[in-house]
Amino acid sequence: MGKIILTGDRPTGRLHIGHYVGSLRRRVELQNSGQFEKIFIMIADAQALTDNADNPEKVRQNIIEVALDYLSAGLDPEKSVLFIQSQISELTELTFFYNNLVTVQRLQRNPTVKAEIQMRGFSDNTDGSEPKAGIPVGFFCYPISQAADITAFKATTVPVGEDQEPMIEQTREIVRKFNSVYGTTLVEPEIMLPENSACLRLPGTDGKAKMSKSLGNCIYLSDSEEEVNAKVRGMFTDPLHLQVSDPGHIEGNTVFTYLDAFCRPEHFGMFRECFVGRKSSFTFNSLDEVKAQYQAGGLGDVMIKNFLSRVLNDTLEPIRQRRHELEKNIPYVYDILRRGSEQARAVAARTLSDVKKAMKINYFDEGVLNQLIKEQSEKYQDK
Numbered sequence: 001m002g003k004i005i006l007t008g009d010r011p012t013g014r015l016h017i018g019h020y021v022g023s024l025r026r027r028v029e030l031q032n033s034g035q036f037e038k039i040f041i042m043i044a045d046a047q048a049l050t051d052n053a054d055n056p057e058k059v060r061q062n063i064i065e066v067a068l069d070y071l072s073a074g075l076d077p078e079k080s081v082l083f084i085q086s087q088i089s090e091l092t093e094l095t096f097f098y099n100n101l102v103t104v105q106r107l108q109r110n111p112t113v114k115a116e117i118q119m120r121g122f123s124d125n126t127d128g129s130e131p132k133a134g135i136p137v138g139f140f141c142y143p144i145s146q147a148a149d150i151t152a153f154k155a156t157t158v159p160v161g162e163d164q165e166p167m168i169e170q171t172r173e174i175v176r177k178f179n180s181v182y183g184t185t186l187v188e189p190e191i192m193l194p195e196n197s198a199c200l201r202l203p204g205t206d207g208k209a210k211m212s213k214s215l216g217n218c219i220y221l222s223d224s225e226e227e228v229n230a231k232v233r234g235m236f237t238d239p240l241h242l243q244v245s246d247p248g249h250i251e252g253n254t255v256f257t258y259l260d261a262f263c264r265p266e267h268f269g270m271f272r273e274c275f276v277g278r279k280s281s282f283t284f285n286s287l288d289e290v291k292a293q294y295q296a297g298g299l300g301d302v303m304i305k306n307f308l309s310r311v312l313n314d315t316l317e318p319i320r321q322r323r324h325e326l327e328k329n330i331p332y333v334y335d336i337l338r339r340g341s342e343q344a345r346a347v348a349a350r351t352l353s354d355v356k357k358a359m360k361i362n363y364f365d366e367g368v369l370n371q372l373i374k375e376q377s378e379k380y381q382d383k
């Protein structure tokens, strides 16, 4: 059996460079590796609605943004199936059956859901604080629906960021439980995390742990060169590095974390002039050399920020160019999503049929009804 990928994103905003290094770049590489039998990339609009129920327009508008980001980053509709979650109604049916295999207590332990409940202020108000809106049931249960997303496509491999680890673990538990109760039907997926630790969770430009739209600390894939430069200029570095001559710190220094995630060996040749200054000049051939000089002192933040801007724009420029082209052809993008959703639906329908069969709730399938009628008629005949 070949390997199958399923992954996706909630359409709540444009994708940023944290999405890119955390998962999107990898997906494109995996897509082009030829090692996967099928690749499904899902725009998780139904999941986005679990905490945006009152704002469907936001979700609706961001579907195209995410699709444009996907295609401009290099996902190719000839190689990957791009689709919209809500169009696959089979997913909700699978969720309904999986709901029975998960306890409320188990969901309460999911650390990502816990953190999100905190962040969104869905507190249950046990601490006597202000009454809050409470936790929407759909939101609380979204890890179960995520298990449906993954298993519907018999995915073996789920490339995602670190924050999705608890979801994949929960999916694995549901698969094991389902298979042990109803017989082997579902495939247990494996998570695929970024190898580079800088990519696991790229911090925001302000140095906060997470890049997030609500914190206003993102660099978007679609940002212009000027926007990227301005954001890099304002970036958090080392608060102790006051004078250029002071020794600088690398750990927790956002500029270096971004360089770890984006810098490639050829950049040192391409952007040599970034390290030529009026007072001092350097020649670097690797990031390790830049880091060593920064730690020793004498290398200023302006130089390293300038270098980072060039490095980022080198990666983002081709993505921007492709986006501009695609923005002129929105019907083409929707056509891709429509065709992808049709393909995805056919696959999910086959899994749902396997699931119903395993659960013996396929009463009207070929042969099953006759058997049921026979068994039950005999039962009543005996009375």
Ligand code: TRP
Pocket (backbone or CB within 6 Å): 006, 007, 008, 009, 010, 044, 047, 146, 149, 150, 158, 160, 164
């Ligand atoms: N939870 C993911 C996110 O917040 C989106 C998502 C929904 C997903 N279903 C998925 C990711 C299935 C991987 C597999 O970005």
